[in-house]
Structure formats: C-alpha cells, structure tokens
Amino acid sequence: MRSRIVGLLALVSLSFSLVALGCASSQPTGTNDGGCGGDACGGDACGGETGGDKLEERFAKNWDVAKTLKGDPEAGRKFFYEKTYGNLMTCASCHSMEKGDTMTADAGDHQRAAISVYGARWRTNIKNTGSHNATLGGDVCVPYWMGGPEEGAEPQDLANLDAFLKASSGDKDHATAVNIDWKARSYTIPETLTGGDPERGKKMALKYCGTCHEVDGVAPLVDVDERDLHGGGIPADRLGRIAARIKDSGQKNNEYMPGFSDQRMPEKDLLDLLAWFEKK
Ligand code: HEC
Ligand code: HEC
Numbered sequence: 001m002r003s004r005i006v007g008l009l010a011l012v013s014l015s016f017s018l019v020a021l022g023c024a025s026s027q028p029t030g031t032n033d034g035g036c037g038g039d040a041c042g043g044d045a046c047g048g049e050t051g052g053d054k055l056e057e058r059f060a061k062n063w064d065v066a067k068t069l070k071g072d073p074e075a076g077r078k079f080f081y082e083k084t085y086g087n088l089m090t091c092a093s094c095h096s097m098e099k100g101d102t103m104t105a106d107a108g109d110h111q112r113a114a115i116s117v118y119g120a121r122w123r124t125n126i127k128n129t130g131s132h133n134a135t136l137g138g139d140v141c142v143p144y145w146m147g148g149p150e151e152g153a154e155p156q157d158l159a160n161l162d163a164f165l166k167a168s169s170g171d172k173d174h175a176t177a178v179n180i181d182w183k184a185r186s187y188t189i190p191e192t193l194t195g196g197d198p199e200r201g202k203k204m205a206l207k208y209c210g211t212c213h214e215v216d217g218v219a220p221l222v223d224v225d226e227r228d229l230h231g232g233g234i235p236a237d238r239l240g241r242i243a244a245r246i247k248d249s250g251q252k253n254n255e256y257m258p259g260f261s262d263q264r265m266p267e268k269d270l271l272d273l274l275a276w277f278e279k280k
Contacts, residue, residue, distance in 0.1 A: 063136065065155035066162065076164025079157055086147020087256060088224045091117075091138060093212055094145065094258060104263055110211045110221055111265070113258040117165070135162045145256055185261045187249045193239040193274050201276025202231055204269045208246075208260065226257075234277040242277055246270065 080091045094114040100107025101116035117134065138161055139152035153161070202216065211221045214228035234242065241253075247270070248259040 062139070062152055062155045062158055066135070066158035069156055069159040071159035071161070071163025073160070073163040073167040076160035076162065076167075079153075079161050080164060083157070084146065085142060085149075088222070089146050089212070089256065090222055091141070093222045093224060094141070109207060111208050112211055113260055113264070115264075134165045145258065147256075185263055187247045187259055188262050188267070189240070189243045189247050190267055190271065193243055193271065194236055194278065196268075196271035196273070196275030198231065198272070198275040198278070198280075201272035201274070204273040205229060205231070205276055208265060208269070208273065212257075224256075229277075231276045233279050235279055239274045239278060243270065243274060246273070 080097065082090055084090055094112050096106040096108055096110070096112055096116040098107040098116070106112055106116050135158050139158060142148035142153050143150050152158075205215045206218060209215055209229055210218060212224040213226055214220055216229070216231055245253045245257065246260055246265070248254055248257075249261065250259070
C-alpha cells in the first residue's frame, strides 16, 4: 500500500500543477498540502509539460466522456458529501463548500485538512476556465486519498460533480476568492511542544480533528472509522509523534490523513491541542 501511495504522490503533485496551468497565467503553480510539500516530489519534478501529458493519459479518458454527458447538480452534491471508495472518507471530510469560506478558514465549526473548495485557487476565474479544474482536482483526490480506482471517478460522477461545482460556486467575483500563495506554505513543528492551554486545546481538537475522529465522546462529522481521540494519556516525550502526524505534508507518518499547513493551523492552536493530549 505504501509504495502505491508514494507513487501516486508524484502524480498528484503533477496533476495539481496542471490544475493551476489550466487557469489564467497570473495563477501560481506550486506546492500544496496534498503533494509537493512531501519529499517524494521536489522542485522541478512538480510541474512542466511532461506532468501534464502524464495527467492527460491518466484522467483525460474519463473527463472526455464526462464532457459529453449531462451533469445533475443534485447527484453531484450527493457525490461530494456521501460518496466513498476504499475507505470512509468523502470529499466533505477534507473540503468544505460553504459561501462564508475563506482561503484559510472554513465558515462552519470544522477546519478541514485541505483548503475549502469554495476558496480554491481557481475561483477568481472560474467563469473563464470552467470548473473542470475542480473536477480534475477532485478526481486526483479519489485515488490518492479515498482509496478509489487509479483512473479516478466514473465519467457520470465527474459530470455530476462538475454540475454541482458550477451551480454552487460559479460566481466570478466571490468576496474571498484571493489566490493562495502556494509557495509560502509551510509545515513547522515547533522545538518546544509543551506549555499550551489544554482547555482551549480540547476546542482545537473538536475544530481540527472532529471531522474524522471522535473527540472525547463527541461523534465525528464524517465517520472514517479511525482511532477515537481522548484528552490526556500521552507522555510529553511522545507529543512529537502526534505533532509529526498533524504537520505531515507528505504522508510519511500517515497514509490517508492529510497534513495541516501552518497557514491552516497556527502554532498556538497546535501547542494547545498537544497540551490537551498530554498526560498530566
Ligand atoms: C483526505 C482528504 C481529501 C479528500 C477526501 C479529498 N481531498 Fe481534495 N484535496 C486534499 C488536499 C490535501 C488537497 C491539496 C490542496 C491544499 O493544499 O489544501 C486537495 C486538493 C483539491 C483540489 C484542488 C484545489 C486547488 O485550489 O488547487 C480540488 C478541486 C479538490 N481537492 C476537490 C476534491 C473533491 C471534489 C473530492 C471528492 C471527490 C476531494 N477533493 C477529496 C484533500 C482531500
Ligand atoms: C480528513 C480526515 C482526518 C482528519 C481531519 C484528521 N485525521 Fe487523524 N487520521 C485519519 C485517518 C484516515 C487515519 C488513519 C491512519 C492513516 O492516515 O494512515 C488517522 C490517524 C490518526 C492518528 C494515528 C492513529 C494510530 O493509531 O496510529 C492520530 C494520532 C491522529 N489521526 C490524530 C489526529 C489529530 C490530532 C487530528 C486533528 C489535528 C486529526 N487526526 C485529523 C483521518 C483524519
């Protein structure tokens, strides 16, 4: 499993670069939480024509068919919130889709591990590029995160998702649609991991982890059937392992759990969260 994932990592980076290439030239290419941040993909390997060709080979077939189909936005909505493949994650496990979303924060109570689709980087020019970029991004996430087939989602599912994304996010000038500075993204593990506020940390656990994990008996938003999280019980010298899981951009410490960038989880939030985990 691990080698399949690492193999996909390079592809995923290439594909997200292509997502950016499909946008206006002012759109940045670069790293993202899902791919290029990891050590499997460094520098030039993350972009360029070759990557695009490979991506075309891999996903174009389904998208070419999808373009000829009529998409049903309601079925696309269902796909976004409910469709699962090899594990229990849905698109909504990692992306929110609410009008109040900004590039760095979700409008709801949960802060997802990936950027909200509503604030995705293609939004400012979605009318010019079409939402196939979003669909393509989602298609990459299907094999990479959701345990789906390597060729991605079925054509009809892509057409439905496309219709849903167009219907829900088709405005050209969404107030929060500012392009992300992808290159500025970072994943920092502070040198000192102790000293946070455990009470605030519990709130942070609900906010950041409660999408996928049960937190002190509070049921997750989507149940990915992973370990329940509880406050206390972790000796201070093991906090580093948890920090590494949370701040992992390249699946070195987790196969399916995406890392939180510093831009999505500031240091104070991480330290308070770790204080909640720490055995006193
Ligand atoms: C396990 C988490 C996870 C799941 C599940 C997931 N994604 Fe993603 N997705 C990510 C991560 C991480 C990125 C990288 C972008 C970032 O830095 O946040 C990403 C990137 C994207 C992008 C590109 C955004 C941009 O601006 O470049 C789109 C679009 C997208 N995903 C849509 C989807 C759709 C649609 C689904 C469901 C079919 C889905 N994703 C499922 C984690 C996930
Ligand atoms: C998008 C869903 C998702 C989110 C959000 C998420 N996790 Fe996870 N987590 C998973 C999955 C799936 C696994 C299974 C292991 C893997 O990824 O390989 C996991 C595994 C773990 C493990 C390892 C469990 C073990 O037995 O080894 C820890 C610890 C953990 N998560 C903590 C957290 C914390 C803390 C947060 C919040 C900062 C968080 N997770 C947010 C999905 C998520």
